[in-house]
Structures are given as structure tokens and as C-alpha cells.
Amino acid sequence: MGVVNPAENAAEPAADGAAVEITGLTYAYPVGDAPALRRVDLRVEPGSLCAIIGPNGAGKTTLCHAIRGFVPQFYKGELTGTVRVGDIDIADADENSLARHVGYLFENPFTQMSGITDTVFDELAFGLANLGVPAPEIRSRVSERLDEAGLTDLAVRNPFHLSGGQQQRVALASVLIMDQPVLVIDEPTSQLDPRSTEEVFDIIARARDAGRTVVLVEHKLGLVAEHADQVVVLDGGEVVVDGPPAAVFGDARTTAHGADLPPAARLAAGLRARGFDVGTHLSVEALADALRAAVGRDPDPRDHDDRPEHAGPPEGPLPPVPGAPDARGAGEPLIELDDVSYTYPSGTRAVDGVSLAVGAGESVAIVGLNGAGKTTTVKTMNALVRPTSGSVRIAGVDTAGSTTAQVSRRIGYVFQNPDDQIFHTTVRAEVDYGLKRMKLPEEERARRVQEAAELTGLADALEENPHDLPLSVRKFVTIACVLAADPDAVVLDEPTAGQDRAGLDRLADLLAHLAERGRTVVTITHDMEFVAEHVDRVVVMARGRIVADGQASDIFTDDEAMSAARLAPPAIVELAGRLGLGHAADLGTFVAALRRRAGRP
Incomplete structure (x- = not known):
């Protein structure tokens, strides 16, 4: 956000959106063999929303840094070309001017926090106070932004005691409240539940509609297609495609350069490959209409998905938990939670009477809205959190009598924020650290490090x-x-957040690899598309409790559970609902049902 001089910047009204004009921009970091940006020419019109997409490592964040002036003023390195925001040449602007004209949201919400405030309210007020805005106006603007971002109930909470998704909303609100004419927003929804993601996009779109210019890096391409005025594909630091959403997502160069497609467009591509004559569609509704035409049926009102909007968790009693599958079907229970509850010292009850059994070799996804208790629940599995009441057993042994280190050797936990876990100066040393603690022979450690690096795409890093x-x-x-430690179970907390298509495919391969080795996998994620494609069993949480537990195809068509957890169904499930094709949570099942409907073999 930047510290500015209050005397120079007292309470200015928000300026109209300014154009962002980039000409011949090439930039290389002080370390590295190749430029991060190469000859970038780009214009973003005032008051428009421009989405920057592409594979990870394409230069998206570096481009955002250049617009804000972090490159090269903070990160140094060699830069040629120009970046202008309105009438300001970024290279010549001081920090005061940059802070007033360009708001910036970092990819990691932990980076955004000031670190000196005790409440969410004060975190939002911090920037305004720094600008010398009068106290009554600060209170009014903070209250308005809290309400807009759905944070009013968290106003007196410490921002560092919130879930990752809640922190992400706080970080965004702290930027929007500054009313700069240009907003640069890097991955604002990576840790948000599906409905919160839609709400954040609506907030960003309202900022655009109010005249502010928005440059947005985002992997949620269905919402990009719905809201963006302009989509830019970066690859290797170069602009390879630039245009309106329909043109960009219909351009073969987009996927050829490693960018993903909106879920509906990916489904359309899969259907075309299976002989259904549909074009490229950016929404499930448009794809459903195209399929009706393709199978020779007129629209039928009964086909449309009339399930209720999942506007928010109900205030009354939560729905009963449907019968869970027998965990022993995948082997004897490895992880058992028996009536587990946990209350933080602040008094917040994060987990409330959770009972759950996960079988050896089973793969389970835990889903739900931000703050539902998912992370706290899985932390009890490896004794990072000790239950306030109830018990946790690993292979029948109560963890109350074991140290966290002992439990962690059997139940490996991958933190939501990797920076909570990393502390070495090389990747090799980081992966090798736990193996040294296990006192493994050097040759065995080297073998495991190499194998884990190859599985995760890190062999060259x-x-x-x-x-x-x-x-x-x-x-x-x-x-x-x-992975190198080879525990009996791996718990992955938000591994899909911020991943591009290649990253998601690598995660899918890892889940398959662990299944082949008979390892248990518990995954927390907000990516319902990933769950539908790669996980069989889904556990839904809301308000610290389990509200549903069953097969993915059953959970995603359970209106009551989906509503309680504010979940949106995957695109394939929504499409099947619109066409009246029953419970189809994967493309194979959907195509089989569609062929029967069309009378095809």
C-alpha cells in the first residue's frame, strides 16, 4: 500500500479510471537467465476490467508489479520501455503518487496485512488514516466496505486469526477502500469458497462499473469470461493473445500457450471430441442450449436446473448428515475422529462434534465455505491441534498419548500457506530436512528427494x-x-489454490500416484471441478460440523447440503441438471446419458 505523507494527500475524492498504457516493456530480474517480460505492448481502457491469464511463470505477477511501480523501483533489475497510468510515467513517479493512483492486491493475503493492527476494522482503516482522512469519514467508509465484503461479523476479530479465505477478503477490502483510479489485483479468489468467489467478482465488477480501471490476474476463468471486458494471454513474458473474452477463449493459441479455458468451454471441447456438434461456449446455459439443438430436442422448461440459489448458510439447524460410505470399503480405518470439538482461546468454536472415519488408501475431499472449520479439523488429524473434547485415533491408537512429531510421521500435513512451512535456502535442503530428522541414510535421503522432486515437477529447481x-x-x-517422508496419509490444505492447468494436472497425477501406493489422501479445496474429476468421496462442512458425507455425484446433487455450505456444483453437474440427465459428475457418465437421450449408440 505504501506510506504516504498525510499533509500532501488528505481526503481526495476517488478519481475516474485512468488508462494503462504499456509500450515495448522488457524487464529482467537481477537474478535469472531470461527476461520475465518481453516487448509487452498493452492498452487497458479507462473504466474497463482487463484479465491477465496464462500459465504460472508467464510473467503475470511481474506485469502487475510493473504497473504499480514495484518493478524496477523495489525489485530492481533492468527495464526498458514505458508504463503509464493516465498522465503518470511510472518510472518517474514517487511512492506518494503511486500509492494514490494505483491500488495493489498481492497474491498472498498474508503479504497484504499491515501487521500492526489488532482488528479487521483497524486493518481497513489503516490506509485511510495514513492519508489523513478525518475519523468520521474513516468510520463511515470502513463500515461500508465491511458490509460490501461480508466482513461485518469479523470486524473485531484479529486479521491473523482468520482463515485464509477470510484474510483474502480483508486484503481486498483494504485495497478497495482507498479509492484509487486504477486497481491491480493479483489472484483475489484463490482461497475463497465458490459463492464467496462470485461475490468478490461482483465487488470488483462494481468498482469497474463505478469508473475504476481494473487489471486482474485470475484462474477462475468462468467468472473472467462473464465479467471481463478484455482478456490478455501471457506466455514466456509476451502477450500472445489479446481481445474480448469470446475471441480469446475461442482462439486455439490460448490453450496452445498453456492457458486454461472456462469450465463450460472445456466441457464443450470434451463433447466435440466425442462427436457432439457444439461450438465454443463460455457459460453452462449457452452450452445446454447448444446441446439441445445438437441432439434434436426443443428446449423443455422441465430440463432447466431449478435448484435454489445457494445464497448462504441457513440460520436454523443444519441438515442431518446423510449416511456416509463405509470407510472400511477402502481398507481398515486409518483416521478416526470421534465427536471432536475445538474452541480457540479467543472463544471461537471452530469444530463442533465432528465424527469422521477415513479408510486406509481412501481419497477424500473436505469442502465448505471459508471459516467452516475444515483446516482446524484436519489439523487435529496429525496433532497440530489437540481437540478440546472428543478423540482422534490413528490406526486405532489415540493421539492423546503421542507427540505431534510422532503423529506427523504417519499423517503428513501440507499447510495452506507454504510460507508457514518453508525455511531453507534451497529446495533440496527443504525436502531433505525431514529425512535428516528421521535419521535415514544419506543414499536413501538422496533417492527420496529426487523422487519427490520429479513427482512435483521440481527436478530442475x-x-x-x-x-x-x-x-x-x-x-x-x-x-x-x-511425499519424501512417505507417511501413511497425506493431508493437503488448499493445494489447488492459484494453480494453472499444468499444476492441476500434476496434482491429479499425484493423487493417482498416492492411490497406487495405497496411501490415504485428505484434500481441502474450493475447486469443485477438480473434486468432481479426481475424488470419489466428499465431506461437506458448515459452521464447524459435517453436514454431508458421501459419493461426489450424490453430494453435488444434494440441494440441502450444497445450500448449507454455500457450494456451487461443478459445471458438469449443473449441465446435467439443466438437461434433466440425472446424477452425472463426470464426463463419461454425462456422455452416456446424453447418448441415450439422443438415441445414439
Whole structure:
């Protein structure tokens, strides 16, 4: 956000959006063999929303840094070309001017926090106070932003005691409240539940509609297609495609350069490959209409998905938990939680009477809205958190009599924020650290480090400093650390956050690899598309409790559970609902039902 001189910047009204004009921009960091940006020419119109997409490592965050002036004023390095925001040449602007004209949201919400406030209210007020805004106006603007971001109930909470998704909303609100004419927003929804993601996009769109210029890096491409005016594909630091959403997502160069497609467009591609004559569609509704035409049926009102909007968790009693599958079907229970509750010292009850059994070799996804108690629940599994009441057993042994180190050797945990886990200066040393603690022979340690690095795509990065790697890659560093230790179970907390298509495919391969080795996997994620494609059993949490537990296809069509947890179904489930094709949570099942409907073999 930057510290500015209050005397120079007292209470200015928000300026109209300014154009962002980039000409011939090439930039190389002080370390590294190749430029991070190459000859970038880009114009973002005033009052428009421009989404920057592409594979991780393409230069998206570096481009954001250049617009804000962090490059090269903070990160140094060699820069040629120009970046202008309105009438300001970024290279010549001082920090006061940059802070007033360009708001910036970092990829990691932990980076955004001031670190000197005790409440969410004060965190939002910090920047305004720094600008010398009068106290009554601060109170009014903070209250308005808290309400807009759905944070009013958290106003007196310490921002560092919130879940990752809640912190992400606080970070965004702290930027929006400053009313700069240009907003640069890097991955604002990576840790948010699906409905919160939609709400954040609505907030960003309202900022655009109010005249502010928005440059947005985002992997949630369905919402990008819905809200963006302009989409830019970066690859290798170069602009390879630039245009309106329909043109960009219909351009073969987009996927050829490693960018993903909106879920509906990916489904359409899969259907075309299976002989259904549908074009490229950016929404499930449009794809459903195209499929009706393709199978020779007129629209039928009964086909449309009339399930209720999942606007928020109900205030009354939560729905009963449907019968869970027998965990022993995948082997004897490895992890058992028996009526587990946990209350933080602040008095917040994060987990409330959770009972759960996960079988040896089973893969389970735990889903739900931010603050539902998911992370606290899985931390009880490896004794990072000790239950306030109830018990946790690993292979039948109560963890109350074991140290956290002892339990962690059987239940490996990958933190939501990789920076909570990384502390060495090379990837190799980071992955090797736990193996040294296990007193394994050097040759065995070297073999495990190499195998884990290859599984996680880090074989060429073993000598790099993990702190210099992108957030998405740092997540794989922490996963490699756990894989190398070879525990009986791996708990992954938000591994899909911020991952591009290649990263998601690598995660899917890892889950398959662990299944082949008979390892148990528990995954917390907000990516319902990933869950539908790669996980069989889903546990839904809301308000610290389990509200549903069953097969993915059953959970995603359980209106009551989905509503309680504010979940949106995957695109394939929504499409099946619109076409009246029943419970289809994967493309194979959907295509089989569609062929029967169309009378095809």
C-alpha cells in the first residue's frame, strides 16, 4: 500500500479510471537467465476490467508489479520501455503518487496485512488514516466496505486469526477502500469458497462499473469470461493473445500457450471430441442450449436446473448428515475422529462434534465455505491441534498419548500457506530436512528427494531458493517435503489454490500416484471441478460440523447440503441438471446419458 505523507494527500475524492498504457516493456530480474517480460505492448481502457491469464511463470505477477511501480523501483533489475497510468510515467513517479493512483492486491493475503493492527476494522482503516482522512469519514467508509465484503461479523476479530479465505477478503477490502483510479489485483479468489468467489467478482465488477480501471490476474476463468471486458494471454513474458473474452477463449493459441479455458468451454471441447456438434461456449446455459439443438430436442422448461440459489448458510439447524460410505470399503480405518470439538482461546468454536472415519488408501475431499472449520479439523488429524473434547485415533491408537512429531510421521500435513512451512535456502535442503530428522541414510535421503522432486515437477529447481519461486510452485515444494517422508496419509490444505492447468494436472497425477501406493489422501479445496474429476468421496462442512458425507455425484446433487455450505456444483453437474440427465459428475457418465437421450449408440 505504501506510506504516504498525510499533509500532501488528505481526503481526495476517488478519481475516474485512468488508462494503462504499456509500450515495448522488457524487464529482467537481477537474478535469472531470461527476461520475465518481453516487448509487452498493452492498452487497458479507462473504466474497463482487463484479465491477465496464462500459465504460472508467464510473467503475470511481474506485469502487475510493473504497473504499480514495484518493478524496477523495489525489485530492481533492468527495464526498458514505458508504463503509464493516465498522465503518470511510472518510472518517474514517487511512492506518494503511486500509492494514490494505483491500488495493489498481492497474491498472498498474508503479504497484504499491515501487521500492526489488532482488528479487521483497524486493518481497513489503516490506509485511510495514513492519508489523513478525518475519523468520521474513516468510520463511515470502513463500515461500508465491511458490509460490501461480508466482513461485518469479523470486524473485531484479529486479521491473523482468520482463515485464509477470510484474510483474502480483508486484503481486498483494504485495497478497495482507498479509492484509487486504477486497481491491480493479483489472484483475489484463490482461497475463497465458490459463492464467496462470485461475490468478490461482483465487488470488483462494481468498482469497474463505478469508473475504476481494473487489471486482474485470475484462474477462475468462468467468472473472467462473464465479467471481463478484455482478456490478455501471457506466455514466456509476451502477450500472445489479446481481445474480448469470446475471441480469446475461442482462439486455439490460448490453450496452445498453456492457458486454461472456462469450465463450460472445456466441457464443450470434451463433447466435440466425442462427436457432439457444439461450438465454443463460455457459460453452462449457452452450452445446454447448444446441446439441445445438437441432439434434436426443443428446449423443455422441465430440463432447466431449478435448484435454489445457494445464497448462504441457513440460520436454523443444519441438515442431518446423510449416511456416509463405509470407510472400511477402502481398507481398515486409518483416521478416526470421534465427536471432536475445538474452541480457540479467543472463544471461537471452530469444530463442533465432528465424527469422521477415513479408510486406509481412501481419497477424500473436505469442502465448505471459508471459516467452516475444515483446516482446524484436519489439523487435529496429525496433532497440530489437540481437540478440546472428543478423540482422534490413528490406526486405532489415540493421539492423546503421542507427540505431534510422532503423529506427523504417519499423517503428513501440507499447510495452506507454504510460507508457514518453508525455511531453507534451497529446495533440496527443504525436502531433505525431514529425512535428516528421521535419521535415514544419506543414499536413501538422496533417492527420496529426487523422487519427490520429479513427482512435483521440481527436478530442475532443487538448487533454487524456494522463497524466490512463485506461490504456486512453493506449494509443490511443501508437497514434496511430505511425499519424501512417505507417511501413511497425506493431508493437503488448499493445494489447488492459484494453480494453472499444468499444476492441476500434476496434482491429479499425484493423487493417482498416492492411490497406487495405497496411501490415504485428505484434500481441502474450493475447486469443485477438480473434486468432481479426481475424488470419489466428499465431506461437506458448515459452521464447524459435517453436514454431508458421501459419493461426489450424490453430494453435488444434494440441494440441502450444497445450500448449507454455500457450494456451487461443478459445471458438469449443473449441465446435467439443466438437461434433466440425472446424477452425472463426470464426463463419461454425462456422455452416456446424453447418448441415450439422443438415441445414439
